[in-house]
Amino acid sequence: MNPIIKYLAKNKVPEDPLVVRRLRARAASFTIIDRQLYKRGFTMPYLKCICPTEAKEVLFEVHAGTCDNCQGTTSFAFKILRQGNYWPTMKEDAKELVRKCDTCQRHGNLIHVPIEQQTAIFRVCPFFQLGMNILGPLPMAKGQKKFLLVSIDYFTKWVHDSKDTKIYWKRKKDFGQMSCPMCYGRITRLHxxxxxxxxxxxxxxxxxxxxxxxxxxxxxxxxxxxxxxxxxxxxxxxxxxxxxxxxxxxxxxxxxxxxxxWRVNPRIFQSGDLILRDAAATGHSSTKLEPNWEGPYEVIRSLGKEAYSLKDMRGRPLDRPWNAEHIKRYY
Known part of the structure; x- marks a missing residue:
């Protein structure tokens, strides 16, 4: 803002003609009243231009002050404009403050964007495809069976099912060979x-x-x-x-x-990064007003396949690894 103030107050311009032309175009939207720089605005006739130090105080007071109200970046910037204040980077500064706000991070929206690319399964030849699904646990039946294995032939829609007490890989392998020996090894989602x-x-x-x-x-x-x-x-x-x-x-x-x-947005974390985890994924019952994220936690190491080992702030490791789908970075 200093070049604009010098141009309006003392008519000082740089030596570069291109910079002078841009400066004069920008200065047309500003004016000085009682030694204070104002910008002609659309929300109000004049918006007071403030320095970076005052801007930080205004940001903190509007966002987390006496009448604090955690809100998004755009509405936060509009609220500052309605107070009659302006500086060139106000929307970017508001975005940075909202991103680092502890309350905003904990109550932030859940992330539904996929984190890894989809892998298409192409058959070796037509008809060598079987869809398999696991249902359960269901109410206990005879023989303490509570899981249901269902397989469907891709084209003929022939269905085969089996009841089991537990689900483990060897049982799924035997069931796949029994359902369709020619199709086993090419089990995919029925689509x-x-x-x-x-x-x-x-x-x-x-x-x-x-x-x-x-x-x-x-x-x-x-x-x-x-x-x-x-x-x-x-x-x-x-x-x-x-x-x-x-x-x-x-x-x-x-x-x-x-x-x-095209929609994939990978989330990669390094050892020592602070993260928040999805509160619903922990299995704890929560209400609408409770935070969507809990933490922070620290990443110990990457286990591969988008899985990470975490520990709390006291240094105690969590009982199981967490997938990147249920965690996000904490600023």
């Missing part, structure tokens, strides 16, 4: 996509016909009569149809992965 052809056509090489159409002689059956020679020809050409469907599914998955990865 509906549009390969361009109906699943029945891709499986059996022909369109599906229900029994009602055969009995009532529908229009489609009259136009296209069953032909054994044509059916065998369709089966010979089925491999090409499956390959085209597989290519379309691959393009679709890559497009989905690209959209998902």
């Amino acid at each position: 509906e996509n549009r390969p361009g052809k109906h699943h029945f056509r891709l499986t059996f090489g022909m369109e599906a016909v229900v029994s009602v159409e055969i009995l009532s002689e529908t229009g489609r059956m009259k136009v296209k009569q069953p032909d054994d020679t044509g059916t065998r020809g369709e089966l010979d050409l089925l491999e090409e149809v499956r390959e085209k469907a597989a290519i379309k599914m691959m393009v679709y998955k890559r497009r989905v992965v690209g959209y998902f990865n």
Whole structure:
């Protein structure tokens, strides 16, 4: 602000013509009244220009003073403007203060942005895919069974289920081999996509016909009569149809992965960094008015796969590692 004050009060300008032109354009929005610099504003006729020392006092008083009110960066800056104050970096300073405020950090919104990129699973060949899911714990049944393993064939939608008392990797492996031996090893999430052809056509090489159409002689059956020679020809050409469907599914998955990865915002922490953890992820019951984050905690080391070992401020390690999805940096 000093160059503007010198220009308005003493008509002093720099030697560079380009800087002089910019200075005169900026100075048109300022004026001096009783040896005090003011800026012509839109919220108020004149906004008082204050120095950095006064700006820090105003920031602290408005945000955490007598009438403190923790709020966002933009509303915080607007509130300062309504008080009749102005300085060039007020929005950036307000953002920095809100980011470092302890109360604002603890009551901040939960982060739903993904932290790591999505990995698409492409099958070796069509139909070698199985969807598996684990449900439970459910109410105790006969034999103390409370978990349910469900597998679904990707195209035929054939379902197989099993009840268990506990879920462990060997049980899932045996169940996968029993459900579909050819598909095991390629277990993925069951996901509906549009390969361009109906699943029945891709499986059996022909369109599906229900029994009602055969009995009532529908229009489609009259136009296209069953032909054994044509059916065998369709089966010979089925491999090409499956390959085209597989290519379309691959393009679709890559497009989905690209959209998902565009939103990824990785969170990387180093040993010694201070963090806050998600209060809901700890399993403690909380109300709407309680903080969303608790801490701070210190990072001991990285365990890989976005997992970190933490300790409290007294130096006691936490009982389990925490994923970066449930923690954020503490300033």
